[in-house]
Amino acid sequence: MGYDERFDLRATVGEDDSLHDECGVFGVWAPGRDVARITYFGLHALQHRGQESAGIAVGNGRSVLVRKDRGLVSQVFTDADLSALNGKAAIGHVRYGTAGGGGFDAAQPHFSLIDDVTIALAHNGTLVNTTGVRRELVQMGVPFRSETDSEVACELIGYFTKKSGHLRVGIRHAMQMIEGGYAMVLLRENALYAFRDPNGIRPLVIGALGTEGWVVASETCALDIVGATFVRDVRPGEIVRISDGGILSEQGLEPRPEAQCIFEDVYFSRPDTVIRGRSIYSMRYEMGRQLAREAPVDADLVIGVPDSGMPPAEGYAAQTGIPFGEGLIKNRYVARTFIQPTQEMREMGVRMKLNALSDNVAGRRVVMVDDSIVRGTTSKQIVRMLKEAGATEVHVRINCPEVKWPCFYGIDTDVQRQLISANKSVEEVRDYIGADSLAFLSLEGLRRCVPECGYCDACYTGRYPVRIPEAFSAGKFLDGFAPTFPYDDGEEASVPPVEDVRMDAPRD
Ligand code: SF4
Structure with a gap:
């Protein structure tokens, strides 16, 4: 892919490409x-x-x-x-x-x-x-x-x-x-x-x-x-x-108006955490089942990207009847440390954290379930890793909608040009990450899987519960994207x- 100025991937090569709670x-x-x-x-x-x-x-x-x-x-x-x-x-x-x-x-x-x-x-x-x-x-x-x-x-x-x-x-x-x-x-x-x-x-x-x-x-x-x-x-x-x-x-x-961060349910919170009487694990399992209803595919094995992709992968497998198995092994001991990896190690990127289990994926059509695609660099590397390990097809399923809008309330994605889905169609993202097919859970489908309450879903919809002062958001939205603030009177409070x-x- 050539470098697209609107979509700044260069800063992220070899770096962590997941969302982070603050x-x-x-x-x-x-x-x-x-x-x-x-x-x-x-x-x-x-x-x-x-x-x-x-x-x-x-x-x-x-x-x-x-x-x-x-x-x-x-x-x-x-x-x-x-x-x-x-x-x-x-x-x-x-x-x-x-x-x-x-x-x-x-x-x-x-x-x-x-x-x-x-x-x-x-x-x-x-x-x-x-x-x-x-x-x-x-x-x-x-x-x-x-x-x-x-x-x-x-x-x-x-x-x-x-x-x-x-x-x-x-x-x-x-x-x-x-x-x-x-x-x-x-x-x-x-x-x-x-x-x-x-x-x-x-x-x-x-x-x-x-x-x-x-x-x-x-x-x-x-x-x-x-x-x-x-x-x-x-x-x-x-x-x-x-x-x-x-x-x-x-x-x-x-x-x-209540606006609990819906990404806590999708990704941030630990699976054993309980919100409104329901475990995060059970919500993510349901997201996988709903994803299977919305985007089924003919395949031999369902795998999850550890850790938060595992419960929805189990749900996807249960709903489709396709066997669930481990396809990616996580190195749990690579955390932020004072020992910086060398440039050569950085270039190995996601391999420092994940490795494909070739015994399980070789010769198989694999459904890979993950919690989100942010910049797309990690998904691209994981798909390539699975194919190098012998998977004949890799179908990517994401248990939330496309992340198109920056977050200003405690998550580290506050620049829209770094979000691949703000810049590319689903088909273009599929092509970029090298998957055989790609589908995201719909917002309506996601809401069916979480407790009923008021949510912030601004990173999918651009509807922000708290107005973002222009001085704070300057340069962070792409041209043509206009955020909305449904809960205020249209004035920036002084x-x-x-x-x-x-x-x-x-x-x-
Ligand atoms: S925009 Fe809203 S839903 Fe998205 S991560 Fe931020 S607080 Fe959560």
Whole structure:
């Protein structure tokens, strides 16, 4: 294929071509328990949501201690580190950085000093309107350590808390100013807070740790690992406060039309996570069955691309009666590490992560089920690998619609020209990846397989639940693509100057 200027593949050759969630967050309130180790294991369960950095903050009644660094959870914390983090509450974070770059300073939790009180904040998501707020805070002399939107949120909360004298008032006023997708946990020396954007784009759940405490986490799989039981979701726009006084809830912002990220169900969340009473595994299995109804094909073997392509592949096989088997083996130990692969190894691309099982695929017509096609480079390499291993035909089936639109709410696909389906027809994509046939699950079919609720499906449809300011999206949409914002009045909301915001009183 010749280089197409509208479709920038060059930057991605040999690089990871999957979608990445930006982060996972965890929090625990459990006086008398080893909260640092509970958080450590909670973060282990959320490691799939981010592998660039990890951090834990502990509140011990007098102060907040933070330990964070680049690397996996197991690389960042030693046994001695955890033993030194004593307290009654903790929050934790794993990061795959997009907004604000990587490095130590972008690692979370961020912390801010409010007079003599330290707060620490961990954030999953992306804020779309913090550029002006950051500029204002800098002019007021607030020091920043990173370029991240999360640090802006932390400092904004600090600023409003100082002005009002109440942390919950500070959080509420910050929520009134920031826009985007966010699930945040915040810690001070004697209380844990959890709050979520008013559309509920990014997930956040509450669990009970017996009678001893409470846990909040991005996914229920992190409750399971620490022995907590699911209680409920943090509601869109809600602020939850947990302290010696118990658990308190206030509606920080009125909920807006619900817009839970549908990609959590398709790809990001772990299969054992439960959303609205249904496991992600069962939803993906149903997506495979629905895909088989919509796009059947005559073949000998159904395989999934590990890991998230496996449940829909099983569903596809069950629906068609074609045998399911393993065709690709994943090297589970290639993660982001400080040891950089050589250029020669980079050029091996996907082979560092996946290898074809030639015994199973040789001489067979294979259906390969995967969760998405982003740039198409990975699919192309996997199809070639299967053919080199002897597959006579490779039919690619994708358990979601074509990803045509960038995401601005916490996923790292914010430039439309890098999305192959925004640039090419299904037939052109098929030709590019070298498959014998290609089909995507329809949006209607996908909605049939997930619980009934309000979803964000903007990356398939261009219908964005939260307006993207033009300054934030400049250059990110291709000519001829006009996003729509069905939930607002067509006006870009202006952010009031931080200094002009008048503080209201605490609500209790
Ligand atoms: S645009 Fe796509 S990935 Fe982003 S929040 Fe919406 S559904 Fe999720």
